[in-house]
Amino acid sequence: MDLSYLTISEIKKGLRDKKFSCTELVKYYFTRIESFEDINCFITLNKKEALKRAKEVDKKIKSGEELKALEGVPISVKDLFMTKGIKTTAGSKILEEYIAPYDATVIHRLKEAGAIIIGKNNCDEFAMGASNENSAYGPVLNPWDKSRVPGGSSGGSAASVAIDMGTFSIGTDTGGSVRQPGALCGITALKPTYARVSRYGIIAMTSSFDQAGPMTHTAEECAEILEVIAGEDINDSTTSKLKVDKYTEDIKKDIKGKVIGLPKEYFIKGMDMEIEIRIKEMAEEFKKMGAIIKEVSLPSTEHALAVYYIILMAEVSSNLSRYDGIRYGLNNKQAKNLKEHYEKTRADGFGDEVKRRIMMGTYVLSAGYQDAYYNQAKKVQKEIQKEYLDIFNEVDVLLTPTTPTTAFKLGEKYNDPLTMYLCDIYTISANVAGLCAISLPVGLSTQNLPIGMQLMGAPFKESVILNLAHQFQLNTDFHKRQPNL
Ligand code: GLN
Numbered sequence: 001m002d003l004s005y006l007t008i009s010e011i012k013k014g015l016r017d018k019k020f021s022c023t024e025l026v027k028y029y030f031t032r033i034e035s036f037e038d039i040n041c042f043i044t045l046n047k048k049e050a051l052k053r054a055k056e057v058d059k060k061i062k063s064g065e066e067l068k069a070l071e072g073v074p075i076s077v078k079d080l081f082m083t084k085g086i087k088t089t090a091g092s093k094i095l096e097e098y099i100a101p102y103d104a105t106v107i108h109r110l111k112e113a114g115a116i117i118i119g120k121n122n123c124d125e126f127a128m129g130a131s132n133e134n135s136a137y138g139p140v141l142n143p144w145d146k147s148r149v150p151g152g153s154s155g156g157s158a159a160s161v162a163i164d165m166g167t168f169s170i171g172t173d174t175g176g177s178v179r180q181p182g183a184l185c186g187i188t189a190l191k192p193t194y195a196r197v198s199r200y201g202i203i204a205m206t207s208s209f210d211q212a213g214p215m216t217h218t219a220e221e222c223a224e225i226l227e228v229i230a231g232e233d234i235n236d237s238t239t240s241k242l243k244v245d246k247y248t249e250d251i252k253k254d255i256k257g258k259v260i261g262l263p264k265e266y267f268i269k270g271m272d273m274e275i276e277i278r279i280k281e282m283a284e285e286f287k288k289m290g291a292i293i294k295e296v297s298l299p300s301t302e303h304a305l306a307v308y309y310i311i312l313m314a315e316v317s318s319n320l321s322r323y324d325g326i327r328y329g330l331n332n333k334q335a336k337n338l339k340e341h342y343e344k345t346r347a348d349g350f351g352d353e354v355k356r357r358i359m360m361g362t363y364v365l366s367a368g369y370q371d372a373y374y375n376q377a378k379k380v381q382k383e384i385q386k387e388y389l390d391i392f393n394e395v396d397v398l399l400t401p402t403t404p405t406t407a408f409k410l411g412e413k414y415n416d417p418l419t420m421y422l423c424d425i426y427t428i429s430a431n432v433a434g435l436c437a438i439s440l441p442v443g444l445s446t447q448n449l450p451i452g453m454q455l456m457g458a459p460f461k462e463s464v465i466l467n468l469a470h471q472f473q474l475n476t477d478f479h480k481r482q483p484n485l
Pocket of ligand 1: 127152174175176177
């Protein structure tokens with residue numbers, strides 16, 4: 001049987017009906033990984049353990065045991081999640097040899113549901129970036145065009161899913177890191193509401209924005225995965241007590257009469273014309289399915305990028321102070337005293353973008369500037385939140401492009417941080433305002449590069465965006481396009 005591009009439910013059915021074994025499936029994915037090594041999607045592979053787990057699943061099937069939600073599904077995870085006994089580098093040299101002593105809650109829940117981890121995906125160092133060029137383990141290439149970036153920071157996750165090196169991946173999204181690479185690699189990627197999924201065991205970048213999310217081929221799979229990973233966690237006091245919806249049921253609802261807002265601030269000068277046209281065509285597609293399209297305005301959007309980067313850098317400077325060469329990872333042995341020890345470890349261990357953000361973050365928090373930058377940004381964040389929450393009294397979801405351009409060339413923006421930061425212009429508002437959002441592939445540009453469409457929903461309304469996304473995918477086949485390698 002052809003094992004390519006199987007979805008979670010196809011895998012479960014195939015295993016149950018004994019169309020293929022779990023061992024065959026795991027081997028198939030490792031063959032894919034070996035065939036496209038040049039794309040550089042993984043930092044660490046977990047082959048031995050994965051094959052061992054596959055054997056156990058095969059035994060279970062043979063004995064007719066019931067299979068759990070993700071039993072036998074081979075997956076990869078961004079190298080930002082702690083995985084017990086497997087290296088966790090966060091894409092950084094400072095954690096090159098670090099082996100986590102415990103599993104992140106997300107990992108724990110995925111394993112409990114029966115998923116098999118085949119490896120740890122390459123990513124931008126400490127999840128800082130939009131092109132995966134900030135990884136200490138080399139850039140990831142875009143499978144649609146190897147001279148281009150896959151997006152970031154979950155670039156290895158997105159590219160690996162796009163070329164079928166695992167059924168799905170779990171990434172993290174602080175300002176767009178599951179959605180933006182998802183869009184540039186032509187896959188489906190969900191950022192749940194902050195507090196929906198536990199952050200315990202995810203290496204912290206910006207604790208008030210970080211959130212884990214599934215990167216898949218379909219919205220239906222996002223729903224299946226979210227049901228497994230979402231929900232309160234005693235190890236993360238910020239997780240919500242709200243009950244987890246039955247996403248896999250809710251996605252089946254009719255979307256007739258749903259109101260979709262098109263915010264005019266998301267169709268701006270500087271974006272690709274082709275993307276603007278495509279997204280507006282997709283709005284028409286929703287109209288045909290019975291939804292109502294309404295133009296709306298969110299004027300505070302223009303401040304979101306500045307607010308995001310100020311808060312982000314402040315939290316980065318504080319969160320990354322723990323890498324002192326004493327407790328974790330790299331440890332400079334030549335230093336003559338403690339201060340030199342810190343300096344040398346951090347100078348050697350961190351890359352340029354991380355250093356830039358630590359310095360800027362330290363600056364925005366420094367006495368004399370804290371009011372002007374950090375405190376001011378927190379105030380503006382409240383305004384943005386209010387404006388976005390209010391709009392959901394008028395609409396069910398917001399429909400926007402995920403990115404202003406398609407995948408750009410490797411090296412094109414690398415030396416220009418400001419231009420790089422602008423890649424996130426459409427994704428960061430969801431993090432700043434505390435919303436949920438999903439990116440869906442909506443076909444290719446004239447240059448044969450994927451275009452992404454974003455649906456944003458009110459806090460904890462994952463059911464609503466997943467419902468629209470799933471119904472859209474039932475009516476279209478953009479999510480079935482695959483790169484020609
Ligand atoms: N590209 C954004 C940044 O560099 C988003 C990162 C993320 O979501 N982890 O901060």
